[in-house]
Amino acid sequence: MQKEYLGEFEELVLTMVGILQEDAYGNAIVTEIKQRIGRVVNLSAVHVTLYRLEDKGLVKSGMGGATNARGGRRKRIFTVTNAGLAMLRAKKEQQMQLWKLVPQLKMSIS
Amino acid sequence: MKKIGPPKFAHRFLRWFCPLDLYEGIEGDLIEAFNEELNEGERKARVRFVIRVFRFFQPGIIFRNKIKVDSMNTILLQNYFKVAFRNLWRSKAYSSITIGGLAIGIACSLVIFLFVYGEWSYDKGFTKADRIYRIGISFFNIGQFASGPEELLDVLPKEFNGIETATRIRKERDVTIKIKDLTFQETSAYYTDTAYFKIFNYTFLSGDPKKVLVGPNEAVVTQKLAIKLFDREDVVGEVIEVGKKAVPFTIAGVVKDLGFNSHLKTELWLSNQSLITGEPAWSSSAFYNYVLLKEKNTETDLRQALDLLFEHHVYPESGKPMGFKSLEDYKKNDMAIKFYVHKLTDIYLKSKLNFEISPGGNESNIYIFSAVSVFILILAAVNFINLTTARAARRAKEVGIRKAMGTSRSKLVGQFLLESITTSLLSMILALLLAEIFLKIFEVVTGALLLDTIWRNPYSVGLFFSFSFFVGILSGLYPAFYLTSFRPVKVLKGIVETGGTSFRNVLVVFQFTVSILLISCALVVQNQLHFMASKDLGFDQKNILTIDHINLLKTSDEAFKNELSNLPGVARSSFHMGEPGSKRILTFRTYQTPKMEHPASIFTYLGDENFLSLNGMRLVMGRDFNKASVSDTASVILNEAAVQILDIVSEPIGAVLDQNLKVIGVVSDFHWESLRNKIAPVAIMMTKEKAELGFKLEAKAIPSFLKTAEERWKQLIPDEPFQYHFVDDNFGELLSKEKVFGKAINFFALLAIFISCLGLYGLSAFTAEQRTKEIGIRKVLGASTLHIVGMLNKRFTFLVLLALGISVPLSIYAIEKWLEDFAYRVELGAGVFIITSLGSLFIAWIAVSYHSLKAAWINPSDTLKYE
Numbered sequence: 001m002q003k004e005y006l007g008e009f010e011e012l013v014l015t016m017v018g019i020l021q022e023d024a025y026g027n028a029i030v031t032e033i034k035q036r037i038g039r040v041v042n043l044s045a046v047h048v049t050l051y052r053l054e055d056k057g058l059v060k061s062g063m064g065g066a067t068n069a070r071g072g073r074r075k076r077i078f079t080v081t082n083a084g085l086a087m088l089r090a091k092k093e094q095q096m097q098l099w100k101l102v103p104q105l106k107m108s109i110s
Numbered sequence: 111m112k113k114i115g116p117p118k119f120a121h122r123f124l125r126w127f128c129p130l131d132l133y134e135g136i137e138g139d140l141i142e143a144f145n146e147e148l149n150e151g152e153r154k155a156r157v158r159f160v161i162r163v164f165r166f167f168q169p170g171i172i173f174r175n176k177i178k179v180d181s182m183n184t185i186l187l188q189n190y191f192k193v194a195f196r197n198l199w200r201s202k203a204y205s206s207i208t209i210g211g212l213a214i215g216i217a218c219s220l221v222i223f224l225f226v227y228g229e230w231s232y233d234k235g236f237t238k239a240d241r242i243y244r245i246g247i248s249f250f251n252i253g254q255f256a257s258g259p260e261e262l263l264d265v266l267p268k269e270f271n272g273i274e275t276a277t278r279i280r281k282e283r284d285v286t287i288k289i290k291d292l293t294f295q296e297t298s299a300y301y302t303d304t305a306y307f308k309i310f311n312y313t314f315l316s317g318d319p320k321k322v323l324v325g326p327n328e329a330v331v332t333q334k335l336a337i338k339l340f341d342r343e344d345v346v347g348e349v350i351e352v353g354k355k356a357v358p359f360t361i362a363g364v365v366k367d368l369g370f371n372s373h374l375k376t377e378l379w380l381s382n383q384s385l386i387t388g389e390p391a392w393s394s395s396a397f398y399n400y401v402l403l404k405e406k407n408t409e410t411d412l413r414q415a416l417d418l419l420f421e422h423h424v425y426p427e428s429g430k431p432m433g434f435k436s437l438e439d440y441k442k443n444d445m446a447i448k449f450y451v452h453k454l455t456d457i458y459l460k461s462k463l464n465f466e467i468s469p470g471g472n473e474s475n476i477y478i479f480s481a482v483s484v485f486i487l488i489l490a491a492v493n494f495i496n497l498t499t500a501r502a503a504r505r506a507k508e509v510g511i512r513k514a515m516g517t518s519r520s521k522l523v524g525q526f527l528l529e530s531i532t533t534s535l536l537s538m539i540l541a542l543l544l545a546e547i548f549l550k551i552f553e554v555v556t557g558a559l560l561l562d563t564i565w566r567n568p569y570s571v572g573l574f575f576s577f578s579f580f581v582g583i584l585s586g587l588y589p590a591f592y593l594t595s596f597r598p599v600k601v602l603k604g605i606v607e608t609g610g611t612s613f614r615n616v617l618v619v620f621q622f623t624v625s626i627l628l629i630s631c632a633l634v635v636q637n638q639l640h641f642m643a644s645k646d647l648g649f650d651q652k653n654i655l656t657i658d659h660i661n662l663l664k665t666s667d668e669a670f671k672n673e674l675s676n677l678p679g680v681a682r683s684s685f686h687m688g689e690p691g692s693k694r695i696l697t698f699r700t701y702q703t704p705k706m707e708h709p710a711s712i713f714t715y716l717g718d719e720n721f722l723s724l725n726g727m728r729l730v731m732g733r734d735f736n737k738a739s740v741s742d743t744a745s746v747i748l749n750e751a752a753v754q755i756l757d758i759v760s761e762p763i764g765a766v767l768d769q770n771l772k773v774i775g776v777v778s779d780f781h782w783e784s785l786r787n788k789i790a791p792v793a794i795m796m797t798k799e800k801a802e803l804g805f806k807l808e809a810k811a812i813p814s815f816l817k818t819a820e821e822r823w824k825q826l827i828p829d830e831p832f833q834y835h836f837v838d839d840n841f842g843e844l845l846s847k848e849k850v851f852g853k854a855i856n857f858f859a860l861l862a863i864f865i866s867c868l869g870l871y872g873l874s875a876f877t878a879e880q881r882t883k884e885i886g887i888r889k890v891l892g893a894s895t896l897h898i899v900g901m902l903n904k905r906f907t908f909l910v911l912l913a914l915g916i917s918v919p920l921s922i923y924a925i926e927k928w929l930e931d932f933a934y935r936v937e938l939g940a941g942v943f944i945i946t947s948l949g950s951l952f953i954a955w956i957a958v959s960y961h962s963l964k965a966a967w968i969n970p971s972d973t974l975k976y977e
Binding site: 025030043045048052061063066067071073074076 | 115132134135136137138139140141142143145146162165166168170171174
């Protein structure tokens with residue numbers, strides 16, 4: 001279906017999964033987003049987005065280790081798939097191309 | 111240390127809604143977040159935990175599990191559809207038989223559904239329908255009338271407090287409406303009062319429903335009529351002139367057209383004040399009386415009230431003056447007044463009184479048609495079942511492989527059900543198109559206009575699609591379970607027992623039983639119709655032309671008659687009032703012999719000395735009227751039935767009745783009503799009154815006669831229309847309803863046999879195909895074509911014969927039931943069944959033989975070389 005389409009929040013979460021590598025699970029992503037760009041996001045929203053990304057085949061998941069802080073529950077660790085990586089790269093390129101088209105003059109004035 | 115944890119209920123809630131495979135990951139994250147927040151305060155953390163849990167309560171999480179399963183299934187579903195369509199495509203002949211047959215069946219039942227629903231829905235749209243009753247009357251034994259006396263509604267509300275309101279309606283046919291120079295023609299108008307609109311809830315577009323028709327000379331019109339008359343809707347205050355006398359009525363209200371069927375078919379209501387006479391007469395039927403009961407009162411209350419009213423008013427005011435000694439004596443007599451109560455919603459289908467305000471429907475036809483449509487639908491479904499199971503072998507390998515690959519039986523059943531639903535939905539689409547065509551045919555054949563087309567009502571389209579869904583499941587159920595019962599190991603080894611033959615045989619027998627039943631019924635119906643149309647009516651009804659309203663000619667009537675009588679081709683002519691088969695003029699008189707306790711009311715024709723000869727009625731005793739004899743104005747001629755009733759069989763001629771009436775002649779019984787009824791007593795009296803003028807003509811003289819007659823009429827009274835009819839048309843009209851029924855039954859019988867043969871055709875094709883090798887070997891060994899065809903046809907012949915055996919007693923029962931209603935009817939002979947048997951056998955043989963012959967003619971080397 002809409003393979004090419006990736007929402008803003010989806011892109012953010014996908015990027016975070018890429019950044020966190022082996023430690024990408026729901027709560028960690030919430031904390032990471034808060035630390036890196038100061039945005040407070042809902043845990044549930046992140047989860048839903050992660051599952052959607054999984055449906056789209058951009059990430060895959062597996063159960064990771066348990067910690068005491070989680071009351072003995074295992075983490076669901078997400079990893080970016082090749083398709084996800086390709087998608088991120090394509091997005092970046094798209095944005096760069098578009099950015100180049102913005103007149104740079106304004107920069108010099110300000 | 112007290113163990114601090116998140117609230118238990120939140121956990122439980124999460125476990126309840128969260129899909130199992132997500133649960134651990136989510137709960138872990140939640141607990142982690144909770145623990146991180148603990149240092150900000152336990153309370154706060156707990157509250158936040160709960161909030162977070164609730165945030166997870168969203169579709170993306172809750173339905174994830176299910177949607178995931180579904181999304182896996184879509185791939186399989188796609189495969190199922192693909193396989194279904196491939197199968198349909200691969201065997202186009204079978205597919206078209208199943209789809210086509212089912213489509214015909216569904217279309218047929220759709221049309222009947224529309225018809226039945228339309229008939230059933232009459233008057234159900236009025237909100238107070240369950241409290242509205244109409245009170246009809248009978249008196250002097252001259253018939254039961256839908257209308258009743260004016261006085262009833264004056265007295266009843268005083269005697270019975272259960273009546274909320276009541277209204278009288280006087281119906282006027284063929285009303286002319288004049289607006290300035292324009293003249294319009296309406297089929298009917300109701301003279302009524304304001305209570306009408308309290309009982310029947312019409313939607314008023316303008317005007318006050320509480321005030322309309324309160325004053326004299328007020329009118330209410332429907333939106334449709336307003337547009338017809340004035341080309342706009344806001345016509346309140348306009349004046350219309352109604353009837354010959356051009357009485358002005360001011361329009362006081364405009365109502366919306368009823369959105370449903372109603373037996374009250376009029377577009378125009380007028381104040382009835384001028385028609386209310388205030389005369390206390392019980393034996394009258396001037397008005398249709400409708401009452402609205404209070405909510406707490408029932409029909410029983412109304413009937414009781416009418417009984418009381420009968421005792422307190424009718425008997426003293428009407429019975430006693432007639433010479434009845436006691437209430438019981440009066441009550442028992444046929445001549446007494448009786449009331450007939452009908453619930454509003456029963457009037458259209460169940461009330462069969464004389465002079466209904468509009469012609470009613472036929473309840474038994476509705477039942478017959480519904481039953482027939484169900485049968486036809488079953489026939490079509492049976493085709494489907496038969497062909498699917500018969501060809502099971504073709505699907506056996508697929509089933510085997512699917513099973514070996516680990517598909518569960520339930521999923522296979524699902525697959526086959528899906529296939530049958532696909533097929534039935536395809537037939538549904540075809541059926542909707544067919545139904546449109548059937549509707550047109552039905553309208554042409556029966557003359558009954560069937561409400562809207564199917565498409566106009568999206569609700570019914572939806573209904574029909576769910577209906578076809580249902581048919582799909584029903585007819586797919588048996589094949590699905592049968593097909594999925596194969597054992598994969600056997601099937602894949604190539605051993606397929608096609609089994610189920612006996613079940614298929616039962617179905618074929620069922621199909622033919624129904625078809626043969628319908629065919630024999632249709633044949634008998636045709637016979638009866640033919641019998642009625644050609645039966646000797648006891649008089650000569652052919653080529654008698656009657657000119658109506660001859661009284662309009664006033665004094666020039668004799669001259670008119672004499673002039674026309676001299677035209678070529680005119681055999682006889684007679685002035686009269688009333689004629690056989692017609693209900694335009696009804697005259698009843700009471701007659702009494704000294705022997706009789708109470709007078710008998712007998713239908714009476716008034717005619718001159720030529721009346722008997724005009725109609726070719728046969729005198730069996732006595733003499734005809736004689737113009738010269740003065741005493742003949744006090745004479746009467748009776749038919750044989752009347753002689754019986756008056757109890758003068760031993761010496762009819764010269765018998766003296768009350769008022770010094772002398773019987774001078776007896777005519778043999780002749781039919782003057784529908785052949786459904788036994789010949790009733792009739793009397794004929796001399797008349798000076800001239801209402802109609804009848805001519806007995808030669809057939810070829812009719813056109814020229816009509817032309818001259820009309821010219822003369824126009825010369826004499828140019829303002830009045832020249833109206834005429836033929837006596838044999840009277841009987842044609844009486845027959846027309848029966849004819850419609852006959853045509854409909856014919857149609858269904860054809861349809862049934864067609865569907866059955868379609869199924870048989872398919873089955874025979876399959877059998878022939880299955881036995882190609884056997885046939886090949888037989889041919890090699892020297893079997894003749896005839897032998898092979900006979901062999902293949904034997905089985906089907908046997909089945910059809912069996913069906914014949916079952917259906918004959920059934921049809922005899924059904925036919926007898928139908929013929930019961932006819933006083934004069936055909937006798938059931940063996941002929942009908944012989945024709946039906948030979949016919950259905952012949953048709954079945956044709957259906958089967960195509961494939962049998964094909965199989966028999968095939969070159970054995972073609973079928974055997976691959977072995």
